[in-house]
Amino acid sequence: MxxxxxxxxxxxxxxxxxxxxxxTNFSYRKEMISAIIDEILLKKSDWQEFTFESIYFGGGTPSILEEDEYKKIIETLKNSFSFSAHLELTLEANPDDINPMAVKKWNAAGINRLSIGLQSLNNEELAFMNRSHTAAESLIAVDTSLQSGIADISVDxxxxxxxxxDKQWEFExxxxxxxxxxxxxxxxLTVESKTALANQVKKGLIPETNDExxxxxxxxxxxxAASNHWDFYEISNLCKPEHRAIHNSNYWKNKPYLGIGPSAHSYKDKTRFWNASNNAAYIKKVNLGELPQTSEVLSDLDLANETILTQLRLSSxxxxxxILSYYPKWLDESMPALEKMKQNQWIKxxxxxxxxxxxxxxxxxxxSAELFIS
Ligand code: SF4
Incomplete structure (x- = not known):
């Protein structure tokens, strides 16, 4: 899968x-959607051996797509690849795009799961983050989705x-x-370099994040999570029992995935592919009939380190x-570090x-960094 x-x-x-x-420049949006469809067709023949069990529209903000745009993308995918009987089809949506009509149209197009970017239920914090929606819009987004026909809802x-x-967090x-x-x-909240947030921290306009x-x-x-009996199955992800995200879980299990669109990554046969993350360069390449991607074959050590990074985050x-199948000496070499971690009650x-x-x-x-193989 x-x-x-x-x-x-x-x-x-x-x-x-x-x-x-x-x-935030939408002027070449039509060309972008057309390039995305063309990229699906360009990659079609290389991905025929797989049955896909999830489609995930991420971004960016996929909920800004017009009905004819997401329908065309879904239709092209369905005509190009094989899918399992139960297909998880997720759309990331911002609360300001959620209304009964939009949800009904998404549902009719086959979208059966929404991942809603709430981020905060406090207007001051939403303004600080420069989000495009208000707390009031966040508070009604889940209900609107449920009442309009999409029952599988994730919130961020x-x-x-x-x-x-702490009081606000507990409320949220x-x-x-x-x-x-x-x-x-x-x-x-992480302060990534080259973001407006990093700039604000650098100028002393807001404090750095505080570990404690x-x-x-x-x-x-x-x-x-525990008192509400939710399954805290990954460090940043939790769900009601039996509602783990199929798409993201597959990343963590090192299963193959096909990425379409600028900056999207793909993975199969121990090879990682990544698309140009410049919109103009991406469109130009696809229009020339060429794959807009670069690739790298992962060594066993790369695969071992990626597995350490992702699987340690899982409750399983x-x-x-x-790891020993990639690097047989790993346990012997890591034993002193593992013993120390056990004593510190970091791991079992x-x-x-x-x-x-x-x-x-x-x-x-x-x-993870201490357990990596160098
Ligand atoms: S976090 Fe904000 S800017 Fe970033 S992709 Fe989501 S909506 Fe866009």
């Missing part, structure tokens, strides 16, 4: 923290900004866990034998699997 990712590189406003690939929230008090979590959504992605503040809010997330943990090892404990989840990336 495999997944398809479609990158729609347009947003109405630039969120201050965002380092994804997007543009960001924690740990200087404006997110309690709201999200009881909103009718069956999936929540919760990310710590973010850790406290992560612990509150852990506590409320990191299978030791998977059982059934040939390394799992992070609560304290370890706070420093997952550091733990």
């Amino acid at each position: 495999a997944g398809i990712y479609i990158h729609i590189p347009f947003c109405r406003k630039a969120c201050t923290y965002c380092d994804f690939h997007f543009s 929230l960001i924690y740990g900004s200087h404006l997110k008090t 979590l309690n709201w999200a866990l009881n909103s009718g959504a069956n999936h929540l992605s919760a990310y710590a 503040h973010q850790s406290n809010q992560f612990m509150k997330l852990t506590e409320l 943990g990191l299978r030791i034998d998977t 090892i059982e059934n040939n699997t390394i799992k992070l404990l609560s304290k370890g989840r706070l420093i997952a990336d550091n733990i």
